[in-house]
Amino acid sequence: MSTAQGARARARQEVAGAIKEAARRQLAAEGAAKLSLRAVARELGMVSSALYRYFPSRDDLLTALIIDAYDSLGAAAEQAADAAAGAPHPARWTAVCEAVRAWALAHPHEYALIYGSPVPGYAAPPTTVRAAGRVGFVLIGILREAHQGPGLTAPPLPAELRPEARRMAADLAPELPPETAAALVAAWAQLFGLVSFELFGQFKEVVEDRDAFFRHAVTRLAHGVGLR
Amino acid sequence: MSTAQGARARARQEVAGAIKEAARRQLAAEGAAKLSLRAVARELGMVSSALYRYFPSRDDLLTALIIDAYDSLGAAAEQAADAAAGAPHPARWTAVCEAVRAWALAHPHEYALIYGSPVPGYAAPPTTVRAAGRVGFVLIGILREAHQGPGLTAPPLPAELRPEARRMAADLAPELPPETAAALVAAWAQLFGLVSFELFGQFKEVVEDRDAFFRHAVTRLAHGVGLR
DNA sequence: GTCTATAACGAGATAGAC
DNA sequence: GTCTATCTCGTTATAGAC
CATH class of the missing domain: 1.10.10 (Arc Repressor Mutant, subunit A)
Structure with a gap:
């Protein structure tokens, strides 16, 4: 049976x-x-x-597709982080960023589904919000490791943002200083800004050597969050 | 007559x-x-x-809506730059960024139309690509002004990216150093990454004080392009 | 010349009876 | 699960009002 x-x-x-x-x-x-x-x-x-x-409904199918996409992207990011396990922290960071971009270029429609415009009439259930965190979690892991050694310096943080940064750190990465948590969330959004612009056509007639451009941009993002 | x-x-x-x-x-x-x-x-x-x-066709109507949206956003950015005409360059930069965000929050569907997922079956004609440049042009203007005084330092640029950066500078802003041009394009994409994440729901359960968060993030973008 | 209305086409979605 | 009658869509041809 x-x-x-x-x-x-x-x-x-x-x-x-x-x-x-x-x-x-x-x-x-x-x-x-x-x-x-x-x-x-x-x-x-x-x-x-x-x-x-x-x-049970079209929305449930959509939800399943969204979660699958987040999972597939998250797995690619994790795999890249693992493959670069021994490398210096900035190199691990950029490896994960490049994996995100590579996944997006390989799955443009699934990328648009999760990071593009919201689907009209569809409300994402909380389960998708949770699945969405996986890439961020990989980046947090790299910062956490760097924080244990001397590989992380705290970015500046204005007093105005300190309470919010403390809240973020408590929610997302209690081991990290608030300055790092706030900088990480910004870098996370900016990373996907770069990928979205390439994928959605904004770099047309603007950026030609996109591999090199992206590599340098995410290297600077790594510096921005304090990785050395 | x-x-x-x-x-x-x-x-x-x-x-x-x-x-x-x-x-x-x-x-x-x-x-x-x-x-x-x-x-x-x-x-x-x-x-x-x-x-x-x-x-003449549904696609032409879409094109008109897209160009209108780019123009409306571009006008808002220009207005913000003009209103902050006398201010220090970093303040002008952040004023433009905040205007972009404010416009996006006020016109979420038009924002999604131009910066969200591409519309299936619709191919954007070159005229839209030209209209898309207006916000970038405003940012270039601020950098150009800063470059005439002592307000601009050149960001680092790896040799790998130098030819592309030179091409970008020649195409977009011949008065600016290649380092600045490349950093600007990256910052431009990252700015819209921040706006898109907020508008498309990625900051749900992550960022709460979005005004303060955004203000700080774009201030750091200004530093990234070399504004002091 | 400039516009609107009618009617139609071929393709596709949809609801409901069976 | 199948079939059908009835919708919607973009688009065009045509005829007539101003």
Whole structure:
């Protein structure tokens, strides 16, 4: 009986995977706003009502795609951090940033899904907010390691921002000084600013050698958070 | 005769304006991907084919909305720069950045249209690329002014990026040193990274005092490009 | 010449009866 | 799960009002 249940569960997962795969193709072709359960069903030769056994609504399918995307990106970031385990901290930082960019270039539509404009009519449930933190957590890990040695200097922090910085540090990385926590959140947003501008076409006619440009920009971000 | 033509032209512009206004409402409600000429016409009590006198296609209407958005944002940035005309250069820089953020918070859907995910099936014509440069131009102006006095120090630049930086400077701001040009482009992307993260919900459960956080982040961006 | 309205096309989505 | 009748869409051709 446990094998039967296992087989059932496996089959269920396989179908759910196929549904998500087809939905991702739709995402690329039509965008998240036009993601339609019917079209996904059609592509799979199923009937739309059958999909509801796997995803109770279009929004639930969207949520699953979003979480998958965050997880895939997070895994890429973690892998890059691990691969550069022995390297100096700034090099680990840039390795993670480059992995983020590489993932985005390889999965542009999933990137747009999670870091682009919100999908009209869709409200992201708190579970996605949690999944979104994974890349940030990898960066925190590098800073934490640097903080244990002499590899981290605290960036400046105006008095005005000190309470907020303390709150951030307490919430996200209690081991890090508030100055570092605040600088990290800013660098995190700025990293994705660079990736988004490249991916969404803002660098057209502006930046040509994007590899070199990105590498240098994230190296400076590393300096900005205090990595030496 | 010239008054008759003037009246005609005025009427024409008025209708075109009403169409764009209705389209912007649609943008807010349904998103750019679902912008529909028929719905716009319906809202105006017109018939869909009548819109074609004003916009040859749905994509042309989208293009007009995009250019309007860039222009509106650009005007807000210019106004902020002018209002801070006498102030020290870092203060002018932050004033422009704050104006960008304020405009984005006031016009979230138009912001998403120009800095969010690309609209599926829509290819931005080169005219939009030109309109997109206006905010960057305002920032260049501040740096140019600082460069004439002692207010600008050149950021570091690795040899790897020097040719690209020289090309950027030649294209965008021939008066500025290549180091500054490259740093400016990075800061420009990072500025919009901060705004996008706030607007697109990434700061949820992360940043609370967003005014103070943003102010400090863009102040550090100013330092990054060499403003003192 | 300038505009609006009617009607239609082909493609696609949708709701509901069966 | 299937079929069908009824929607929507962008777009064009055409005819007529001002």
